[in-house]
Amino acid sequence: RKEVEQDPGPFNVPEGATVAFNCTYSNSASQSFFWYRQDCRKEPKLLMSVYSSGNEDGRFTAQLNRASQYISLLIRDSKLSDSATYLCVVNGNTGNQFYFGTGTSLTVIP
């Protein structure tokens, strides 16, 4: 079983829509969770960390569900500039090895 699994999409949504991505992880001992954004042929860029209590940054909300071992990312009022691949990241047993999902592709359509 993969350490991290994501729905690869693609998600094609109109501007202004709300879209949600989920990511499941296999290691119940994982402690660190992140969402990264990656534009085509660019490096991943940190979008936000995911805290146990959930956290919000503008139009972005991240949630962690430890019981079901998944993290989610909600994007409200989608902008054209949100078009990218979104990667979830979870750490392993030692805390030092990080596992990335395959990414979920989002295209926001005018």
Add this chain to the structure above:
Amino acid sequence: DTGVSQDPRHKITKRGQNVTFRCDPISEHNRLYWYRQTLGQGPEFLTYFQNEAQLEKSRLLSDRFSAERPKGSFSTLEIQRTEQGDSAMYLCASSEAYGSWADEQYFGPGTRLTVT
């Protein structure tokens, strides 16, 4: 620019040749990671350093791969006897570590390796 830098940005080599990549992390970051990414996949962890010590290596890292961080600053990743399957983007990231858990990682632009 005080971000993570990598050199070269692109490398084309013939099968069987050795290649070496360099990564300069953010200066105050004590952790440095190497990843490999192929098309349509997320980055795959290869190895990481805490200061100059290489503390963890993935089983993906065959004996043809070696990484160093001699003074706890920049790092090099060498691939010996390259194979076509080594063609990928090699990404370096750095982070500050608080206690046992690492903080967010910041990535460099990557080195794209093509083995012909």
